[in-house]
Amino acid sequence: MFWAIQNRSGLTGSGRQTQEIDMNQSNHSKHRPLKVAVVGATGAVGKTLLTCFEQRNFPIATLVPLASGRSAGSSVRFRDADVAVAEATPDSFAGVDIAFFAATGSLSKSLAPEAVARGAVVIDKSDSWRMDDQVPLVVPEINASALDDHHGIVACPNCTTIGVVMALEPIRRAAGLERVVITTLQAVSGAGLPGLEELEQQNQAWTEGRPASVSQFAAPIAHNVVPVCGDFLTVPGIDGVYSSEELKLRGETRKILALPGLDVSMTCIRVPVEVGHCATVLIETATPLAIREARRSLADFPGVRLIDDPQQAPTPREVAGSDEVWVGRVREDLSGSRIWLWEVSDNLRKGAATNAVQIAEEMMKRGLLDSRD
């Protein structure tokens, strides 16, 4: 196994090169500094988590970067030091306050209960726990109070779902929701670093006139769009198959909004964009809602950036790197009774890492991480 520990400061053998890094200073909050594990620290979401910790001054005393056996032995950069990545095992979580899981569903399924058994709170980005009745599925701006009922694991929604529900919730609060029709356009980083690498390699092949090598997606994604995200699944009583991403979007939207009967119709499409998921959303409200009121609700909602100029619309290239969900093209449907909008969010940040860190911050604020105090 190749051990890629690097010390970019040039100081070999310093204490900053150990597997765990001590940080006793934080101006983030009054909360005591925490021992924080990140499972999947070398992946696209894991790396973004580390960036979010730094940018938000998250109160970390000790960082424990973990990964599957394949990636263990490499290192990650955190607060100007290289930190070695260990293989995630049950004992990795000894003394850990919070474990962020940004890894495969199967790793989460097996290890999250082990982390909880050792006293950690798990904030999980996989799809393993989201629809579990015992697990809160949380977007803090929308349903933070669901955290109060946690049993050790809190689920972070799918990256596509988060952007969509952030755009729906302000409308729901203003006039209720009856029905939504959604088409998503999803970036390749929704499939992690392998998705990013596949797009880059296929773009290179296109330029050189070579055929595309396909492994991450159902068809070549460079210079193309592919109307499949994830695997196909059957739905009892329904003629036809749905992609796993589509069923997540529907089920998670209903759970987060606590609207189990909401009529959600959707098609999910992969597009050759590096970062930034988009959606067209057609909304039927429960009671009539003027467009100016819809715009005001969106503008006032924390975490939403409304592009209020009707002739402007956000795109993934400009939204990448932002923690906000950008909403534009808010307009009356030509039927006169529905609302169209266009939503873009950074799938690695608000769609994943930022939302996970916000969950942790909200749990601190609610005193839900104080059991070890």
Next chain:
Amino acid sequence: MFWAIQNRSGLTGSGRQTQEIDMNQSNHSKHRPLKVAVVGATGAVGKTLLTCFEQRNFPIATLVPLASGRSAGSSVRFRDADVAVAEATPDSFAGVDIAFFAATGSLSKSLAPEAVARGAVVIDKSDSWRMDDQVPLVVPEINASALDDHHGIVACPNCTTIGVVMALEPIRRAAGLERVVITTLQAVSGAGLPGLEELEQQNQAWTEGRPASVSQFAAPIAHNVVPVCGDFLTVPGIDGVYSSEELKLRGETRKILALPGLDVSMTCIRVPVEVGHCATVLIETATPLAIREARRSLADFPGVRLIDDPQQAPTPREVAGSDEVWVGRVREDLSGSRIWLWEVSDNLRKGAATNAVQIAEEMMKRGLLDSRD
């Protein structure tokens, strides 16, 4: 002005190098060979028209390639010869049987009546005449009989509209249409050669780390998606603005299907794909329609290629070059009462050139080009 006449056969000074090319042989049909003008012969659609003429053995005695003053003086390749492109003027249409217009709306607006006045039938690809009550708007598989009422100009629908109505018409025939919700993903060649060039240049700039130079679209299109196609327009009584492409899609769909009250909701998006427009379409039929019946209707409809395997779906990269409209992911909406489908078509072929040539073929079959005989 640079005259780019080339004779790739190496025979300089031959008769094949003149502005008009004589072709007396055609095995296309019993119809007499025609004198055919192409306005916009050097553009993306114009070039595809010439390819379609060759591939379909369209009975051309004399080809008259025309363009705006800017492009006049270049040449086009047709049936193994280079044919000089002249500037389109009213007198260009003397003796012409059919004039295909694949140029700007303003050129069509000014010159199409001149061509008709000189006895030509005009088949126009611009948006200048489509919604004119005196002008049939035709997709031959759907409403060929509308050609019988022509007054000299026949309009070819928007490239996005053609794919969508080809997917809707089989469903309409089976169960009627009540309402459709459409999100389109449109290739850059919908904006012609300048659109293709802009994507290529921006891809190159991305690779080299340079900023994108933007002129054809509302934002950089490389590594991005842009939810604006065309210009923004206001709609009386509606709060918000719609792109010209969206309003074309709605208005033309209603006219072609002869359903002036059809409830059409739509968002049109530009994607970084060279050729091939796509759409997600959610359909509410007037009477219940089982999915297997919807699939059968689509499979039986001329010009539609149904991908019947629910786990397969067509993508623009494989559809480019095809004259058919490919439909996949036909499935029951989870509400149990609506139908989803995914449609892809080559916007330069069935979306433009092929449909225009089909219109001409249908007019020959109906004896509508016989006035000069």
